[in-house]
Amino acid sequence: MQDETKLQQVTSKFAVGVTRQIKSSLDKPGIAKQFVPTEQELISKPSELHDPIGDHTYSPIKGIIHRYPDRCLLHPVKVCAVYCRFCFRRETVGKQNTSLTADELENCYEYIRNHPEIWEVILSGGDPLVLSPAKLQQIISKLDQIEHVAVIRLHTRVPIVDSKRINLDLLAVLKQRKPVYMALHMNHPDEFTEPAIAAISQLADAGVVLIGQTVLLRGVNDSTEILGKLFRKMVQHRIKPYYLHHLDRAEGTSHFRTSIETGQKIMAELRGSYSGLCLPEYVLDIPGGAGKSPIGPCYLSKKSSIYEVTNYQGKQFTYNDSD
Ligand code: SF4
Numbered sequence: 001m002q003d004e005t006k007l008q009q010v011t012s013k014f015a016v017g018v019t020r021q022i023k024s025s026l027d028k029p030g031i032a033k034q035f036v037p038t039e040q041e042l043i044s045k046p047s048e049l050h051d052p053i054g055d056h057t058y059s060p061i062k063g064i065i066h067r068y069p070d071r072c073l074l075h076p077v078k079v080c081a082v083y084c085r086f087c088f089r090r091e092t093v094g095k096q097n098t099s100l101t102a103d104e105l106e107n108c109y110e111y112i113r114n115h116p117e118i119w120e121v122i123l124s125g126g127d128p129l130v131l132s133p134a135k136l137q138q139i140i141s142k143l144d145q146i147e148h149v150a151v152i153r154l155h156t157r158v159p160i161v162d163s164k165r166i167n168l169d170l171l172a173v174l175k176q177r178k179p180v181y182m183a184l185h186m187n188h189p190d191e192f193t194e195p196a197i198a199a200i201s202q203l204a205d206a207g208v209v210l211i212g213q214t215v216l217l218r219g220v221n222d223s224t225e226i227l228g229k230l231f232r233k234m235v236q237h238r239i240k241p242y243y244l245h246h247l248d249r250a251e252g253t254s255h256f257r258t259s260i261e262t263g264q265k266i267m268a269e270l271r272g273s274y275s276g277l278c279l280p281e282y283v284l285d286i287p288g289g290a291g292k293s294p295i296g297p298c299y300l301s302k303k304s305s306i307y308e309v310t311n312y313q314g315k316q317f318t319y320n321d322s323d
Pocket residue numbers: 079080081082083084086087088089090093125126127156157185
């Protein structure tokens with residue numbers, strides 16, 4: 001039984017919200033734990049950060065995060081269809097007046113135009129698919145007109161949590177001149193509900209390239225069996241598992257955090273038993289903003305020109321690289 005007063009403190013500190021579709025699945029623990037607030041969110045650890053991946057440091061203007069040379073994030077809205085209890089941007093999403101005005105959006109396009117090294121623009125969280133198809137059309141066609149932007153990527157939960165939004169109007173918007181990639185945030189196989197599967201299928205049929213991003217969460221998916229099932233379902237439904245994120249150190253999320261050792265063990269077990277198509281890269285966003293690094297198990301060590309390489313069964317072999 002949760003303490004009502006403490007829960008109120010949680011809801012006044014962090015955004016809370018689910019769609020009708022998710023509400024009807026809250027009897028499934030793998031879904032409920034991701035969206036139902038608990039008083040554990042009031043526990044703050046010294047290592048937790050207000051801005052865990054250093055977005056602020058890499059934001060040259062409002063709405064843009066430019067951390068890596070060839071790509072930047074554009075945040076047209078800071079609103080989501082659902083609010084994940086472990087969100088790495090929980091200090092900024094779901095607050096009032098954080099969406100970009102028309103002028104601010106123009107500034108963002110201008111920034112991108114003035115940076116020819118930007119090859120990819122990522123529309124990200126908040127969730128860009130909460131925008132109307134007409135608004136999204138405006139943004140995507142502006143990006144489409146910038147010669148050096150070759151790829152547009154959207155990061156979203158909407159097809160899974162509010163699947164009816166994937167309609168013909170939206171699909172028409174996504175069929176632009178430039179390739180559109182969509183990263184679907186999914187953490188548990190139970191998220192493959194009938195409406196979600198239908199939405200995924202429509203997107204894939206429309207030519208949107210689907211990739212999956214998953215957060216490793218204690219008590220939700222920290223087992224080889226659950227993640228293996230999730231990644232297989234993704235591949236069966238034309239989503240390539242892309243990243244398994246080690247949980248960022250956002251405030252009040254320690255109850256979801258696993259150790260890196262746990263994540264590596266799961267990745268090693270997955271490699272032994274599941275098709276390579278089902279294997280995402282296990283990554284850590286270095287706290288403070290230094291970027292993502294792969295942190296999966298290492299299969300290679302070196303002694304002079306001889307390598308020792310471990311196979312999927314844990315057996316070791318030598319490989320001479322000097323010939
Ligand atoms: S959808 Fe993404 S940005 Fe929105 S609450 Fe969930 S993790 Fe955060």
